[in-house]
Amino acid sequence: MTTLRAGRxxxxxxxxxxxxxxxxxxxxxxxxSHAPFxxxxxxxxEVIAPSHPGFGASxxxxxxxxxxxxxxxxxxxxxxxxxxxxxxxGLSFGGWIAAELAVTGARKIDRLILADxxxxxxxxxxxxxxVHFFNTSPDELIRRSWADPSLRPDGVYALGWQATIxxxxxxxxxxxxxxxxxxxxxxxxxxxxxxPQLAYWLRRIVVPTLVLWGDHDRIVTPSYGRAYADLIPGxxxxxxxxxxxxxxxxxxxxxxxxxxxxxxxxxSR
Amino acid sequence: MTDMExxxxxxxxxxxxxxxxxxxxxxxxxxxxxxxxxxEIAARLYDEVFEEYRLCDDIGLHIVTNEHHSGINNLWAASxxxxxxxxxxxxxxxxxxxxxxxxxxxxPVRVATExxxxxxxxxxxxxxxFVKSGATEMVSGDANPMRIREREWEAIDLIEKSxxxxxxxxxxxxxxxxxxHVNIWPRPYQSPxxxxxxxxxxxxxxxxxxxxxIVNTLLFGGYTRTKLAFDTYKQARxxxxxxxxxxxxxxxxxxxxxxxxxxxxxxxxxKIPWFLTVSIKSAPQMSKFQPGQLPPEMVPxxxxxxxxxxxxxxxxxxxxxxxLMFAGNPDTVVKQIKEFRRRVGGVGRIIMMTRQGLVxxxxxxxxxxxxxxxxxxxxxxxxxIDDEAxxxxxxx
Numbered sequence: 001m002t003t004l005r006a007g008r009x010x011x012x013x014x015x016x017x018x019x020x021x022x023x024x025x026x027x028x029x030x031x032x033s034h035a036p037f038x039x040x041x042x043x044x045x046e047v048i049a050p051s052h053p054g055f056g057a058s059x060x061x062x063x064x065x066x067x068x069x070x071x072x073x074x075x076x077x078x079x080x081x082x083x084x085x086x087x088x089x090g091l092s093f094g095g096w097i098a099a100e101l102a103v104t105g106a107r108k109i110d111r112l113i114l115a116d117x118x119x120x121x122x123x124x125x126x127x128x129x130x131v132h133f134f135n136t137s138p139d140e141l142i143r144r145s146w147a148d149p150s151l152r153p154d155g156v157y158a159l160g161w162q163a164t165i166x167x168x169x170x171x172x173x174x175x176x177x178x179x180x181x182x183x184x185x186x187x188x189x190x191x192x193x194x195x196p197q198l199a200y201w202l203r204r205i206v207v208p209t210l211v212l213w214g215d216h217d218r219i220v221t222p223s224y225g226r227a228y229a230d231l232i233p234g235x236x237x238x239x240x241x242x243x244x245x246x247x248x249x250x251x252x253x254x255x256x257x258x259x260x261x262x263x264x265x266x267x268s269r
Numbered sequence: 270m271t272d273m274e275x276x277x278x279x280x281x282x283x284x285x286x287x288x289x290x291x292x293x294x295x296x297x298x299x300x301x302x303x304x305x306x307x308x309e310i311a312a313r314l315y316d317e318v319f320e321e322y323r324l325c326d327d328i329g330l331h332i333v334t335n336e337h338h339s340g341i342n343n344l345w346a347a348s349x350x351x352x353x354x355x356x357x358x359x360x361x362x363x364x365x366x367x368x369x370x371x372x373x374x375x376x377p378v379r380v381a382t383e384x385x386x387x388x389x390x391x392x393x394x395x396x397x398x399f400v401k402s403g404a405t406e407m408v409s410g411d412a413n414p415m416r417i418r419e420r421e422w423e424a425i426d427l428i429e430k431s432x433x434x435x436x437x438x439x440x441x442x443x444x445x446x447x448x449x450h451v452n453i454w455p456r457p458y459q460s461p462x463x464x465x466x467x468x469x470x471x472x473x474x475x476x477x478x479x480x481x482x483i484v485n486t487l488l489f490g491g492y493t494r495t496k497l498a499f500d501t502y503k504q505a506r507x508x509x510x511x512x513x514x515x516x517x518x519x520x521x522x523x524x525x526x527x528x529x530x531x532x533x534x535x536x537x538x539x540k541i542p543w544f545l546t547v548s549i550k551s552a553p554q555m556s557k558f559q560p561g562q563l564p565p566e567m568v569p570x571x572x573x574x575x576x577x578x579x580x581x582x583x584x585x586x587x588x589x590x591x592x593l594m595f596a597g598n599p600d601t602v603v604k605q606i607k608e609f610r611r612r613v614g615g616v617g618r619i620i621m622m623t624r625q626g627l628v629x630x631x632x633x634x635x636x637x638x639x640x641x642x643x644x645x646x647x648x649x650x651x652x653x654i655d656d657e658a659x660x661x662x663x664x665x
Contacts, residue, residue, distance in 0.1 A: 063444075065415075134414075134559065134560060135408050135554055135555070136554060137552055137553065138554065138558065162553065162554075165572055167573050167574050171569040174568050174569045174572055175566055175568060175569065176565075177568075178563070178565035178568040179565040181558075181560050182560045184560070185413065185415050185560035185561065186413070186415045189413040189414070189415070189560075190411060190412075190413055
């Protein structure tokens with residue numbers, strides 16, 4: 001296992017490619033080495049994708065259980081990356097972490113890309129902005145989080161992963177999924193997947209920001225995404241066609257093309 | 270010598286939702302619309318069960334209340350409310366709240382206040398029980414299902430300190446609860462506090478109950494799991510030099526029906542397992558896939574094919590043979606309870622789940638009368654269990 005020392009913690013980390021660092025902050029499960037977007041993105045820089053404490057093989061200290069802990073941990077992660085500038089990509093729950101991280105004014109962040117992030121409250125008190133991750137049937141989560149569930153890459157687990165469990169899986173894979181799910185719940189059960197204060201403070205984000213959204217995302221809809229982008233000064237909002245809540249997994253080429261273009265690189269290579 | 274006690278545990282189920290509605294629903298708890306709960310029928314059910322409690326008070330069966338939410342299995346949605354009513358309408362028997370869901374309730378101090386009030390109203394007949402809560406309750410109560418064991422213990426500690434502090438406000442700043450000014454009124458009637466019970470078969474929790482002398486209740490543990498839990502309790506006490514616990518520290522909850530004949534008891538008793546066959550139906554996200562339900566290393570067994578199917582072959586004979594039910598004429602039930610007590614190494618308090626499922630009010634009243642008059646007297650003055658003989662029998 002490759003690890004990354006961040007402050008007091010030793011995190012499991014997926015590293016791929018060389019060059020300017022691209023920090024990927026994962027969502028419901030750590031970034032899989034089978035995810036096709038990883039190799040494509042690694043052509044444009046070094047992909048660095050740690051597993052949050054309590055996910056994958058990363059340890060979680062007993063009292064480490066809030067978004068506050070995760071944000072400060074990712075400040076440690078930024079410190080641990082030697083480069084002066086880091087592109088930060090946050091996916092789903094990891095998009096929430098990335099947005100909080102950028103609100104702190106971390107100077108190392110070069111550009112911020114949020115893909116279908118959760119983390120803020122937009123609608124009225126009787127409107128649910130974010131489908132409940134833990135209290136929705138796995139089948140329904142899959143229906144809502146993919147434009148076409150058959151496009152799910154083998155060996156990759158996203159929202160609704162429970163419905164894709166087979167007896168062919170190893171015990172170790174099941175244990176890892178359970179551990180990830182427990183940890184996510186610890187961090188985000190209540191308020192479910194958002195910080196009531198964050199929408200107000202998104203105005204503090206000063207780095208160039210791209211908000212990407214799967215046009216078929218029915219976990220958090222594109223209209224929520226537009227509102228999210230509107231709260232970040234100067235942010236661009238782009239839809240990714242034929243993708244749900246995980247455009248990185250469902251449309252990896254389009255996802256990487258958008259990211260790379262935003263990074264100011266030639267995406268045609 | 271052990272004088273055993275019999276307790277009546279009724280969850281006041283609501284078995285009147287049409288089968289086609291339940292078959293189509295993802296769960297019989299938590300998400301079933303309350304349009305299927307007819308208030309007039311619920312009012313009649315409350316009346317009937319309260320009448321059963323009055324009978325229990327007259328004939329010497331102690332009373333257990335509990336709470337579950339948003340489902341057909343239980344109309345006791347707030348145990349302290351119901352327990353307060355029972356405290357006022359009874360005068361002799363003990364009352365156990367098993368319990369309000371302290372892992373769901375935000376303020377243990379409020380819980381302590383409610384229980385102290387009930388203890389005073391009942392003039393010291395209250396026992397306080399703690400349960401960790403099931404997965405559907407985390408949804409109904411919007412409580413984080415992670416770390417409920419730690420949260421439960423901190424709540425118990427804060428409730429205990431609230432009940433036993435009498436010299437003005439104290440402050441509490443814990444991991445899960447903070448309350449800078451705790452000073453409950455009234456203080457409890459019993460001193461130093463009402464007895465505590467907890468329902469669990471989780472072995473580390475059983476050990477902690479042992480160290481604290483809290484009554485350990487097993488729900489449908491059967492012979493093996495119950496014995497393991499009670500042994501763990503005893504060993505934890507022995508390990509730190511505490512005296513051997515009396516049998517009143519051990520309690521067992523099982524289905525129970527006492528009839529005039531075995532045939533009658535088995536026939537009526539067959540209505541009780543509705544609790545397991547119908548009322549427990551629960552969506553996967555509210556059961557095996559809810560975070561925190563099992564330690565991660567144990568999930569493969571629960572997640573693989575064939576696991577956690579709803580039981581449907583629970584006939585009375587099977588349940589009796591597994592020690593999950595006591596049923597028969599009074600002679601038969603006395604024998605079953607004595608045999609259970611022997612095989613688990615001693616248990617002083619049997620909690621009978623009788624008014625359950627489709628059992629009627631009249632049928633419940635009949636069983637309670639027989640239990641109090643024909644069974645209970647024969648469970649008095651029992652010889653101590655020879656622990657070593659039980660161990661030898663188990664080894665053989």
